[in-house]
Amino acid sequence: MPLTARIRTRDGWAVSHSVVTVTDATGTQVLRAEADAEGVVRDTTALAPGAYTVIVTAVGYAPAAASSIVTASGRAEVGTVTLARQGGTELPPPGPWTVDPAHSSVAAVARHLGISSVRGRFTEFAATVEVAPDDIAKSRVEAVIRAASIDTGNGMRDTHLRSADFLDVERYPEITYRSTGLTAAGSDRWTVHGELAMRGVVRPVDLDLAHLGTGADPWGGTRAAFRATAELRREDFAMNYNQVLQAGIAAIGTTLRVELDIQAVQGASLPAA
Template sequence: QGDTSLPAPGPWTIDPAHSTVGAVAQHLGISSVRGRFTDFAGVVEIAPDRLEKSRVEAVIRAASIDTGNRMRDDHLRSGDFLDVEAYPEVVYRSTGLTPAGSDRWTVHGELSMHGQTRSVDLDVAYLGTGPDAWGGTRAAFRATAQLRRDDFAMNYNQAVAAGIAAIGTTLKVELDIQAVQGDTLPA
């Protein structure tokens, strides 16, 4: 268990090898399909004077979607969904921070995906800071958000029976993030 006082001011670089960017969609109204993006980078900048001025920026390679099913992944990369050839990156940039408890924050930001930009709030829990095996310091965060596919012009659906859509209209985003203190990752 690490130290849960807030991370030191300055840049913290997201470590993709020890982080997960995932999403959960409802399938047929009864089960969930989980996916994750495997190629992403980002930085958390902790403001020295007022924590509310801290910022987060992340870039995800849309083609790195992985649900464990190649046919489904190819469909998600197609023009029906992410359209990765036209829109290769998913970008999140924070616009502000609001405290939501001693170790919880709401990060307000803009998510650009599939040619659309929308305001998206992340509910963030700060899990603490501790030393790592490479002589550095790491901070851990968990974050969730709800997205509506329609907000990002991903309207594809398929009715499989009266009133039952194949894919739910909302997507739950789940982030487990480790960030290394400093503006680079250990070699």
């Protein structure tokens, strides 16, 4: 087994579709091999002792190069080669991911009386993420929120928020978000472009998204964590109700800050509890 190598992302995940090319001191290609499903290259081609350059490529990743010395025994152990996403951006492994609502939060914050904030959250929602294998910009997000699940910790206020003055949940029971594109904003940050449908109005809304990491969970699955924020104007979604106090201060601010703390599980559906 003259050549062995392990191809990984920065998070330690296998890059199963990577290709290893080996050139000798003259730049001549002497070997080309593909990684297996575990991101491991094992090739039995006999190589003459000497110095070689190992180039690793994979669609969606920046190429990486490493040096290797073939000993007199004919073995060459390259070790682990780490690939970075093209453009320096990192995402979880490609494929479908399902948001776990039990370990996620969809919250909104509004100014109250001009001096403090009121925080609410939606307790019923579902969402999926599709990480594109070749072009990050083609990754997709879709989410559905039950509007009536709004919870601010005050029953009277929640009833008002469900009324026609605000969410109008009888006529518009669902709030939906569908992404239309993704733009890199740093090594682990993106701007998600999408359309938010709420109260019968569809508006473009961008999410500032950060990937917080990916790893194994105690139930045998793989999880990825994200945090996203956005700002909405209530008037953009026909929520024009307001009460103006004697001092001319609006009781409820016109701008909402949306805060999403998300855990997604690898796969098209959540595993059984």
